[in-house]
Amino acid sequence: MRVVAKFGGTSLGSGDRIERAADSIASTVDAGHEIAVVASAMGSTTDDLLEDITFETNDADRAEIVSMGERTSVRMLKAALSVRGVDAIFLEPGDEHWPVVTNELGEVDVEETKRRATALAGRLDGVVPVVTGFLAEAHDGTVTTLGRGGSDTSAVMLGNYMDADEVVIVTDVEGVMTGDPRVVEGARNVGEITVDELRNLSFRGAEVVAPSALSYKNGHLDVRVVHYQHGDLLSGGTRIEGQFESLIDMRETPLACLTVAGRALRNRHGILADLANGLQADEINVDAVASGMDSVTFYVDEAVAERAEAVLHETVVSDETLSSVTVDDPIAAIRVTGGELPNRPGVIQTIIAPLAEAGINIVDLITSATSVAVFVHWDDREEALDIVQGRFD
Incomplete structure (x- = not known):
């Protein structure tokens, strides 16, 4: 089974949580599965960096600055995997194997990204790539970004283009709930939900999976949302079914x-x-x-x-x-x-x-x-x- 697992900022928000993430990845590898990892910036690092940019700057410099959160996360997660005996590498823009490419309009270059993602999938035998989420690279080597929720987009996009069986979004919620547990009593996990249902909820305030990510989901790719405390990447949470049909x-x-x-x-x-x-x-x-x-x-x-x-x-x-x-x-x-x-x-x-x-x-x-x-x-x-x-x- 081939899995792309995305760890959100909360799930990597401390050293203990990074260790928990590394344990779940190592368990998946030990079970004989191929896995690629997409990592967000730890905690609220990206928001903190954006708030600190109080001076005039161009888009390229801004992207370089905010990329530091993801660049730190992949190094820490790679190190935690290495001590567990997992052969891991981290990938960031500028690496020869970097997969996500944008064109001159700042949009994903689908053909080139598919080509690179396919090549990366061919290297999964025994190797776990830890990829910076949210970030992309223009043809001239400039660092670009995929916008808000970009790490979710990175994960589902790579899951699609790498021909994965499943994308697992690891976050701080128990999948999709019947209501906000902070507001209503008796809220419970929804086992399955369609992309159309979730897209409507996402655009009306539900912070589960970034709406931009769902457009990359096809009918053959399973997407699940699990809590970072769950520990098992291959079960539980909410399964997102179907694909968008125009x-x-x-x-x-x-x-x-x-x-x-x-x-x-x-x-x-x-x-x-x-x-x-x-x-x-x-x-x-x-x-x-x-x-x-x-x-x-x-x-x-x-x-x-x-x-x-x-x-x-x-x-x-x-x-x-x-x-x-x-x-x-x-x-x-x-x-x-x-x-x-x-x-x-x-x-x-x-x-x-x-x-x-x-x-x-x-x-x-x-x-x-x-x-x-x-x-x-x-x-x-x-x-x-x-x-x-x-x-x-």
């Missing part, structure tokens, strides 16, 4: 758009529950929900629009904060899904600008971390779908 599709059947208006709706606690519970009681499925300052809109299948209107109307007449319910149909829903959407500045403009140029009115636009749903009138659906597909293809 998809543009259109709902086959029309929707109805039901809007409930109310002058104080935004200040009335429980109003959304009252409206949604009424639809649930009548077994009406809600395809999407959008809310405004004084209104909330439910999208349901057009075939149940009359029932849905009657249900919502009952709530409207019984609640003095609500004014009216209206129905607009038929509506088409076109959804753009892809793991890279959050990293594409102007992606919303890419979708709506050509629709506006074609004179197509957008009824609604609903976004999440990894998808955009565009609602247009049913008669405009085919033209709108062709336009959106053309822009993304």
Whole structure:
């Protein structure tokens, strides 16, 4: 089995934790597995270095300075492995075997990085490379970085390009939890989660795996998150399943758009529950929900629009904060899904600008971390779908 293990700053935050990390790596080697290691800077070293740069400096010098945290970590971890009888080497930018290369735009040079990662994988028999996370090297030898969460990106990228069986992210959390254990009681570990679920959580505050790293995960590469105290790199934690799929599709059947208006709706606690519970009681499925300052809109299948209107109307007449319910149909829903959407500045403009140029009115636009749903009138659906597909293809 071939494993890439990434140790975060907390898991390398002291001499004792470095020894713990070295023990888990040595155990993996003793079990007959190939392993490459990606190391973050110890503790908060990178943040501390960035705070200390209070003077004017260029990007190249800044990258050299902040690289010192990772450069220290790999030397310490290599030394700890050596005393355990593990044949380890450390790799940093400038080394002839360094794998992660960026182009003149600062983006990963995929072809060259794949070539170097493949060569590094060929050296894993009996040797453990300890690679500085977060860092990269430009073609001219300049040190560059992969941005926030770059060590996670380094690990999953190398796991992909080195044809690893698994990437293990060693951090200070018990994998993905059902809630923040510092806030809610009874939070427990989630055994499995999809990349799409985790990406949405990551972009909404969950600090488990850097969102930029997940785009390098393919369907054949397992990724797990384990706590540094766990000790076993090959079990436990949360397994991240699947891979991002870029998809543009259109709902086959029309929707109805039901809007409930109310002058104080935004200040009335429980109003959304009252409206949604009424639809649930009548077994009406809600395809999407959008809310405004004084209104909330439910999208349901057009075939149940009359029932849905009657249900919502009952709530409207019984609640003095609500004014009216209206129905607009038929509506088409076109959804753009892809793991890279959050990293594409102007992606919303890419979708709506050509629709506006074609004179197509957008009824609604609903976004999440990894998808955009565009609602247009049913008669405009085919033209709108062709336009959106053309822009993304």
